[in-house]
Amino acid sequence: MARKFFVGGNWKCNGTTEEVKKIVSTLNAGQVPSQDVVEVVVSPPFVFLPYVKDSLRPDFHVAAQNCWVKKGGAFTGEVSAEMLVNLSIPWVIIGHSERRQLLKESNEFVADKVAYALAQGLKVIACIGETLEQRESGSTMEVVAAQTKAIAEKVSDWTNVVLAYEPVWAIGTGKVATPAQAQEVHSELRKWLQANISAEVAASTRIIYGGSVAGANCKELAAQPDIDGFLVGGASLKPEFIDIIKSAEVKKNA
Numbered sequence: 001m002a003r004k005f006f007v008g009g010n011w012k013c014n015g016t017t018e019e020v021k022k023i024v025s026t027l028n029a030g031q032v033p034s035q036d037v038v039e040v041v042v043s044p045p046f047v048f049l050p051y052v053k054d055s056l057r058p059d060f061h062v063a064a065q066n067c068w069v070k071k072g073g074a075f076t077g078e079v080s081a082e083m084l085v086n087l088s089i090p091w092v093i094i095g096h097s098e099r100r101q102l103l104k105e106s107n108e109f110v111a112d113k114v115a116y117a118l119a120q121g122l123k124v125i126a127c128i129g130e131t132l133e134q135r136e137s138g139s140t141m142e143v144v145a146a147q148t149k150a151i152a153e154k155v156s157d158w159t160n161v162v163l164a165y166e167p168v169w170a171i172g173t174g175k176v177a178t179p180a181q182a183q184e185v186h187s188e189l190r191k192w193l194q195a196n197i198s199a200e201v202a203a204s205t206r207i208i209y210g211g212s213v214a215g216a217n218c219k220e221l222a223a224q225p226d227i228d229g230f231l232v233g234g235a236s237l238k239p240e241f242i243d244i245i246k247s248a249e250v251k252k253n254a
């Protein structure tokens with residue numbers, strides 16, 4: 001099964017009402033390849049989700065940046081998967097490194113969230129990635145395999161999962177992984193999926209890259225055979241996000 005190029009925009013904890021309006025109108029005016037070529041999903045903070053969902057062009061979709069690990073109830077400050085479903089929010093980002101690091105979300109907790117969100121009918125962008133220290137000590141594959149394994153132990157159907165490889169040292173630093181560095185991890189991850197889940201899941205699961213993706217570096221990254229798209233932070237708030245979406249053409253012409 002061909003893997004459709006996927007571009008996610010993670011707005012993180014950014015934006016005022018005015019800024020969000022401006023970003024949406026820039027996105028709505030952008031000339032991008034058709035939905036057959038690229039799947040575009042933007043992820044504003046929870047409070048802006050209904051507005052963005054309702055005002056965004058119909059070929060782009062929205063994602064929440066997190067959700068609660070199980071059914072809602074007495075969990076102050078949390079937003080449940082059921083609420084996202086109720087609002088027709090199709091996607092959720094789970095296990096972003098900022099949550100793993102700052103909020104101490106463990107591999108198991110992230111995996112429980114992924115499994116619960118999928119069971120409610122959400123599609124999930126599941127994030128994994130190593131720190132600089134882990135990369136320098138040579139444990140990158142061990143770390144990302146453990147993060148993926150925790151998810152694989154709780155998820156049997158990978159149809160609605162996009163795996164986002166985001167090396168922590170490349171996030172928000174301007175220090176992008178080289179195309180070769182990213183390709184190496186993506187290719188190893190695909191081999192891991194093949195060996196530990198199935199050839200079908202390995203061939204069909206999209207593995208996207210995140211970490212300082214920009215208009216200037218996206219084409220070279222997109223040309224790598226195992227890079228199936230991007231999860232973009234800072235640049236997703238700017239008009240250059242349109243250029244990043246357009247890098248899907250690289251794949252089409254490959």
Ligand SMILES: O=C(CO)COP(=O)(O)O
Pocket residue numbers: 010096166170171172173174210211212213231232233234235
């Ligand atoms: O964390 C990211 C996307 O989820 C990447 O952030 P930057 O693109 O700002 O490095």
